[in-house]
Amino acid sequence: MEEEEIQAAIKELTQELTADAVMYFRKAIEKANLVLTGDLIESIDYTVQQEVGMMGATAEIFFREYGRFKDMRRVQYPNYMDVDAISEWVEKVGIEKFAWANGYENKSSVPTVKNAKARIVASIIFARKKVPVVVQNSKKQWYNRTKMAYFNVMGRRLNSRLAEILPKYMKDIIENQA
Structure with a gap:
């Protein structure tokens, strides 16, 4: 060989x-x-x-x-989050996949209004500021x-x-x- x-x-x-x-x-x-x-x-x-x-x-x-x-196992998020990247991600996933958006009375569904995406993005950012370390x-x-x-x-x-x-x-x- x-x-x-x-x-x-x-x-x-x-x-x-x-x-x-x-x-x-x-x-x-x-x-x-x-x-x-x-x-x-x-x-x-x-x-x-x-x-x-x-x-x-x-x-x-x-x-x-x-x-x-x-x-x-442990992920620590930075103080500054890229709003544009999160917004693109929410758009790619689709607003209908999120259970609810912060600020709406009916928390069982997400209405398809123009500011639903902004509220979802804000909820993600505020959640990461509130809990900066996530144990997965x-x-x-x-x-x-x-x-x-x-x-x-x-x-x-x-x-x-x-x-x-x-x-x-x-x-x-x-x-x-x-």
Whole structure:
């Protein structure tokens, strides 16, 4: 077995393992119910790179930055909140998804008036000023638990696949030296 064949097999295996890891992360996000807008799931992507002359490959998995904040046990919000960003988020989610808006008598529904969005945004900002540190539910933590579980799966799969590839390579090296 030639060195180029081994490098190709390693790159193929890395591609396969990384694609599976992305699938694991997507399932974990769905299980944690972090799919309100779908941005986090859609943002997960990966790259696999192989350096010339090296026996190995590097894989990177990346996603939107706020995904790690969703995974943190304690989140401390800043004193200043970006009103425009919160307003865009409320618009993207949709006013009808919020249970009520502060200031309305009937708190069971959100009327679709022009200032409902502004009141929802103000409620979010005031709530974060009132409670600047939020302790999150551990069932919504998706990244660390999934990452470590997949590292275990990946280690077993790497061991079994390399056990198939490397003996052939070592045999060729020993035969060529003799």
